[in-house]
Amino acid sequence: MTTASTAHEGPAGPEEGTGAAGETPPALMTAEGLTKYFPIKGGFPFKRTVGAVKAVDGLDLVVREGESFGLVGESGCGKSTTGRLLARLLEPTAGTITYRDQDISHAGRKELAPIRSEIQMIFQDPYSSLNPRQTVGSIVGAPLEINRVNPPGGREARVRELMDTVGLNPEHYNRFPHEFSGGQRQRIGVARALALEPRLIIADEPVSALDVSIQAQVINLLRRVQREHGIAFLFIAHDLAVVRHFSQRIAVMYLGKIVEVGDRRAIYERPRHPYTHALLSAVPEAELELAEAEDPEAGADAPKERTARRERIRLEGDVPSPSDPPSGCRFRTRCWKAQDRCATEEPPLVRIEGNAEGHMTACHFPEAGTVLLE
Amino acid sequence: MSSDTQVAAELVGRSPGQLMWRRFRRDRVGVVSGCVVLFFFAVGLLAPVISWLYGKDPQTRYGQIEPGLLNEFGYPVKPNGGIDGEFWFGLEPFMGRDVLTQLVYGIRTSLFIALAVTVLATLTAIVLGITAGYLGGKADFLISRFIDLLMAFPNQLFFVAFLPIVATLFVDPREETPTYVRVVSIIVVLWVLGWMTLGRILRGATLALREREFVEAAKVSGASPWRIIRKELLPNVVSPMLVQATYMLPNFVTTAAALSFLGVGLVEPTPDWGRMFAIGAEVYRADLTYMFFPGVAMVVFVVAFNLLGDSVRDAFDPKTNR
Numbered sequence: 304m305t306t307a308s309t310a311h312e313g314p315a316g317p318e319e320g321t322g323a324a325g326e327t328p329p330a331l332m333t334a335e336g337l338t339k340y341f342p343i344k345g346g347f348p349f350k351r352t353v354g355a356v357k358a359v360d361g362l363d364l365v366v367r368e369g370e371s372f373g374l375v376g377e378s379g380c381g382k383s384t385t386g387r388l389l390a391r392l393l394e395p396t397a398g399t400i401t402y403r404d405q406d407i408s409h410a411g412r413k414e415l416a417p418i419r420s421e422i423q424m425i426f427q428d429p430y431s432s433l434n435p436r437q438t439v440g441s442i443v444g445a446p447l448e449i450n451r452v453n454p455p456g457g458r459e460a461r462v463r464e465l466m467d468t469v470g471l472n473p474e475h476y477n478r479f480p481h482e483f484s485g486g487q488r489q490r491i492g493v494a495r496a497l498a499l500e501p502r503l504i505i506a507d508e509p510v511s512a513l514d515v516s517i518q519a520q521v522i523n524l525l526r527r528v529q530r531e532h533g534i535a536f537l538f539i540a541h542d543l544a545v546v547r548h549f550s551q552r553i554a555v556m557y558l559g560k561i562v563e564v565g566d567r568r569a570i571y572e573r574p575r576h577p578y579t580h581a582l583l584s585a586v587p588e589a590e591l592e593l594a595e596a597e598d599p600e601a602g603a604d605a606p607k608e609r610t611a612r613r614e615r616i617r618l619e620g621d622v623p624s625p626s627d628p629p630s631g632c633r634f635r636t637r638c639w640k641a642q643d644r645c646a647t648e649e650p651p652l653v654r655i656e657g658n659a660e661g662h663m664t665a666c667h668f669p670e671a672g673t674v675l676l677e
Numbered sequence: 678m679s680s681d682t683q684v685a686a687e688l689v690g691r692s693p694g695q696l697m698w699r700r701f702r703r704d705r706v707g708v709v710s711g712c713v714v715l716f717f718f719a720v721g722l723l724a725p726v727i728s729w730l731y732g733k734d735p736q737t738r739y740g741q742i743e744p745g746l747l748n749e750f751g752y753p754v755k756p757n758g759g760i761d762g763e764f765w766f767g768l769e770p771f772m773g774r775d776v777l778t779q780l781v782y783g784i785r786t787s788l789f790i791a792l793a794v795t796v797l798a799t800l801t802a803i804v805l806g807i808t809a810g811y812l813g814g815k816a817d818f819l820i821s822r823f824i825d826l827l828m829a830f831p832n833q834l835f836f837v838a839f840l841p842i843v844a845t846l847f848v849d850p851r852e853e854t855p856t857y858v859r860v861v862s863i864i865v866v867l868w869v870l871g872w873m874t875l876g877r878i879l880r881g882a883t884l885a886l887r888e889r890e891f892v893e894a895a896k897v898s899g900a901s902p903w904r905i906i907r908k909e910l911l912p913n914v915v916s917p918m919l920v921q922a923t924y925m926l927p928n929f930v931t932t933a934a935a936l937s938f939l940g941v942g943l944v945e946p947t948p949d950w951g952r953m954f955a956i957g958a959e960v961y962r963a964d965l966t967y968m969f970f971p972g973v974a975m976v977v978f979v980v981a982f983n984l985l986g987d988s989v990r991d992a993f994d995p996k997t998n999r
Binding site: 387390392412415416419420422423424426427428431432433434435436437438442445446449450479481482492495499 | 890897900901908909913
């Protein structure tokens with residue numbers, strides 16, 4: 304079908320495209336004021352809506368053509384819901400989702416049919432995302448069958464080629480999911496997502512259910528796929544370490560809202576939001592050093608004693624209930640800088656003073672942004 | 678060439694169904710009871726052949742035609758219910774019919790009814806159970822309450838009360854009810870009150886499967902609800918369905934027999950397993966042997982079928998232990 308390479312030559316790999324250099328690729332998917340409330344039913348004898356879990360509450364984001372966009376947050380902050388909303392598995396309560404200038408916020412199955420092949424998803428649990436009663440061949444071939452795509456050489460040849468692409472033995476075409484390991488299963492999921500040559504893949508914590516040793520393999524596979532096919536990724540993860548290897552732009556989510564968004568460099572080197580600081584301090588030191596070693600430009604001028612200066616921030620308490628979020632800034636209940644203003648006034652997500660271009664922070668009292676690197 | 682085919686054979690995966698079959702074959706109890714069940718079905722299916730080979734039919738009143746078989750009170754002259762080289766399972770008291778062919782044809786009728794009810798009940802359960810589970814919301818609420826309502830019915834009482842009424846729906850009560858109408862009304866009544874357990878099981882299984890990520894993956898690819906039900910859900914509910922169906926069938930056999938025993942099932946001259954118990958209960962003081970063969974056959978059949986059901990369940994889900 305369509306390939307993203309038509310949009311711009313040489314898709315931006317993770318190594319380049321730090322925002323400042325080159326022109327920004329056009330937006331592929333835009334969400335504005337995206338909101339999803341799950342009703343809480345209760346009461347006797349007749350159930351009625353007594354409240355709502357505000358899983359996603361007024362979220363704006365833009366995923367550009369061919370870029371890898373990371374969405375990070377604690378469990379329960381609404382990042383998976385966001386992914387499912389953008390894949391239109393869920394109906395948004397409010398807000399708009401625009402895919403290539405087409406409003407798909409409330410599009411039905413028939414209306415979505417033409418763009419279904421362009422947005423695919425990789426799921427978190429490789430044990431639940433593959434039908435145990437189907438062979439690998441029919442799992443990977445299902446998207447082709449559903450969308451009546453007849454690739455030259457036949458569907459089976461295409462499926463075998465896809466299996467080869469993701470590092471599976473094409474001779475395992477007739478095997479069943481239970482005969483594979485977790486990492487191999489996730490590769491099957493990747494092959495299925497690639498089958499229709501999508502422009503956007505929403506990856507919902509694709510490696511968090513895997514062993515650490517396997518995680519790296521799958522991440523590398525996704526990186527390769529992203530680079531070679533120029534597919535835009537929305538990469539959902541619960542820690543910043545995984546995303547660092549993968550995404551050029553990163554958004555940090557807390558309780559249904561984005562608190563900070565920016566280029567990878569801005570988020571890792573000059574984070575402004577206290578929550579981003581807390582998340583970064585939770586990344587194991589070895590991970591950061593490893594990333595630096597892989598990423599020489601990022602760590603070139605890093606003083607060696609930097610790791611020693613890193614302070615570990617321990618967040619107090621639990622995430623507040625999303626059915627009754629705190630007033631004003633949602634992070635204020637766990638923030639060490641919170642003042643009266645934070646309870647009354649919700650900080651907007653804007654480019655605050657001292658931020659690089661495209662770096663937006665929702666905080667009244669941002670950090671200086673010099674903690675990690677300057 | 679041969680080594681090529683060898684490699685190809687190795688790389689073909691084993692489906693969950695094939696694995697189930699391998700586990701089942703290792704279960705000796707399951708295999709034996711499966712053979713017994715198959716034997717009963719073969720007997721039912723081949724009843725005319727058996728009758729032809731054996732040289733008797735279930736309708737002829739041998740005891741009344743040939744003198745010297747029944748005494749003046751109507752009981753077989755020979756001991757043990759008149760068992761001899763000619764009448765292997767003996768003779769029926771009073772009517773003088775052959776017990777073996779009666780039993781064989783009785784099994785045929787009972788199994789036909791039970792099989793028809795099982796198929797109908799399973800189909801109903803699939804349609805309603807999966808609809809309720811997949812659609813959820815209002816449809817689920819309505820179907821579930823309907824199941825509750827039917828489950829609250831006292832089964833046996835309902836059967837006894839409604840069988841004659843159902844029959845009159847088809848035939849004027851002043852006329853003689855044809856046999857096929859009786860068979861159809863038994864099937865209808867058993868079916869209406871027989872599908873709910875499986876329906877509930879399938880609803881629950883569908884509810885659990887609906888949330889699985891492979892269903893979401895199909896949706897992301899743009900699959901229609903029909904395709905999701907057919908390709909993603911149905912193959913995954915085959916195991917509970919098959920297990921429940923193997924428990925259902927012997928249950929329907931005994932229920933149909935109980936109806937005949939109570940006198941609301943099939944009537945003369947159609948041979949029927951259940952009615953043989955009714956006759957046996959009348960004559961057991963003078964002729965105990967008459968009850969023996971239908972009784973033993975029924976016990977063997979029901980036990981074998983239930984053991985088969987257990988084995989099928991174990992084969993599908995090796996984690997559960999008895």
